[in-house]
Amino acid sequence: MTARTNQRIDGARLWDTLMEIAKIGATPKGGVKRITLSAEDRQGRQLFQGWCEAVGLKVRVDSMGNMFARREGRDATRPPVLLGSHLDSQPTGGKFDGALGVIAGLEVMRTLHDLHIVTEAPIELVNWTDEEGCRFGRAMMGSAVWAGLAAEETIKALKDEEGITVAEALQKIGFTGAELCAAFPADALFELHIEQGPMLEAEQKKIGIVTGAQAQIWFDAEVTGYDSHAGTTPAVVRKDALLTAARIVDLVDAIMREEGDTSMTDPGRGTVGRFNVYPNSPNVIPGRVRFSVEFRNVSEQRISDIAETFPARAKALAEANHTELTMTPIFRVPAQPFDPECVSLVEQAAAKLGYPARRMVSGAGHDAVHTAMRIPTAMIFTPCKNGLSHNEAESIEPDEAEAGTQVLFEAVLARANRVI
């Protein structure tokens, strides 16, 4: 395809930079392990900061470690247009989840620089802290605090499995910034991201025009039974925490399937992703299991119903097995529509460039879902192979990355130059 514009981002440079950042935390299977606030995260942040400064961007870090790389506009009084995503990854993550949106934003900045374009409004490229939530059990931390959805002190007190707090981890990598983390006046935010689903590929679309995001609820669950000897403890006196947890895993799956399990468009999602058993020894009946539970749905009502009914259904399973259950909701993301004007800027850009596109709802949570509660926001999706992500085999095509980035460029430019 040839995009109908004379202002082109550099697809080759974009791809090379994506491959460059993917080396940090690279896994043998071709994926990336760049867990939030780890040594690899620090490396990635430093590399990113250097690239930003090389094209004259001024980088600030806030108290949650969120990074903002600013390019001045003609009118310093105008609130900035934001774009970006996150550089942290899952433990066995792919090269593009998050990184694409940040590096595409960098490519937009480089292109503006090369073409000596001066926008009306300033533009700020964001790298949010801990989008993935795989270390401290709470996803999209940086944008949550920024948007005022969570108290900074609460988030900073969260601990990983080793008992290290967010505050300590931030200090350790040296990214606790001076600026207080809070929503500042901003004109809009655009986030480019891989779809992480199968839809665009199935319909051979290049661009997803994201109109909003699913509702989500996450729980932190703990089952308590009683450790005892596997060989001598008869069934009648067992308090097997693993057995209870196993039945809750099955319940979560059943609740998901209540809305169908035969079509790609079934809306239900229910997942237990983290699951730790104690004392975890072959001939000891487990006395404790701690695990995560999350449900998502495009329907706000459905998530409200699950929030109402699921804990009681799980507790009944625990009691039937003579064990105790605590099921703590750790966060809730309402179904979040994006800003119609920003969404149509994305749609217009895709149309102008002649890319096959479709409107869709995001299945995953994103930092943009948080910012959308404070400022006009939209997202752009690009296809990923087999709809696969959170997997080392996650893969996209260079021309897909280029198309998404060109759309991001057009939308940001249009927003930054709009007449107000």
Added chain:
Amino acid sequence: MTARTNQRIDGARLWDTLMEIAKIGATPKGGVKRITLSAEDRQGRQLFQGWCEAVGLKVRVDSMGNMFARREGRDATRPPVLLGSHLDSQPTGGKFDGALGVIAGLEVMRTLHDLHIVTEAPIELVNWTDEEGCRFGRAMMGSAVWAGLAAEETIKALKDEEGITVAEALQKIGFTGAELCAAFPADALFELHIEQGPMLEAEQKKIGIVTGAQAQIWFDAEVTGYDSHAGTTPAVVRKDALLTAARIVDLVDAIMREEGDTSMTDPGRGTVGRFNVYPNSPNVIPGRVRFSVEFRNVSEQRISDIAETFPARAKALAEANHTELTMTPIFRVPAQPFDPECVSLVEQAAAKLGYPARRMVSGAGHDAVHTAMRIPTAMIFTPCKNGLSHNEAESIEPDEAEAGTQVLFEAVLARANRVI
């Protein structure tokens, strides 16, 4: 109670020594974490060796790290009478599981020393390597190799979760002995152990005369699915390894309950004790789960039937959930009767001392079950509070420890002095 004998072991010294060894790997909750071939195991072995040498015992270590502390008899040509147990513990184990049998054996040696008793046959006190099986996934390693039930090179190649082999761990703590690990001519073995079950306490018996042990089969199971994103992957395309593993946990429990779950005497045992999920992140559908499965029963036939049918039943669950399962039997312990003469020596000792006693079958596996395949063997059980073990709250009464040790003393003495 007063035991009807003028040759008494020292109950106070026995208890003090039990409390002394319990300090090594002591946990805040009053238990012990002395995992096999760890730094704590080394400390415990060194302390034990010093105590043995202080009463003139000569300590040998074999190539599996099994320790033998020898007291010569009048007739050096007679094969030794063995007694002992193990000093390693579960990750959240108690003070007495294993340690009681070793320290009681030490008290027997100290008493023989104090009373200047010369037995006809030599006596050897044993500390077997890795009875618990919590680190390398294979219980009763040292006695298995000694009894010729497992090849030393196979066992030494087993790895823990960090990839450290048994051979490496033995070297690290400096307990790879010169003597080849193999059954040598021995006249008998007696092992004192806590019951780890509720029977003796329920019937207010002081001594369990153990006539044999349950049959066991252990499996190493691994389910393979596909890591993918919890928010974007519809039910229809999920390959959730955790869901499959959860259903197998439920199946194991169901198979146990097929033989009843209402009475303390129901013979079925089925347990998943170790269970590890990968990548173990809240919003990733788990692609892999590795876990242990074990079944035990007094009935050899029942364990044979389970060995036949269980893997196929588990595989069916895996296939129904679009995942793959490998179910590898890692070891099998046949129902093992003990030696009638040795068992009656224990029974006679309990009777002579006037302790309420009962014949019973061991629910747990023990090193004595392995030695019983090579040499005349018997076990003595003492009660434990609430039948609880493999738990930091494991507890026994000093007078119970003393009674069991006195019975051990009488049985060993009678065997070592018998006319042949």
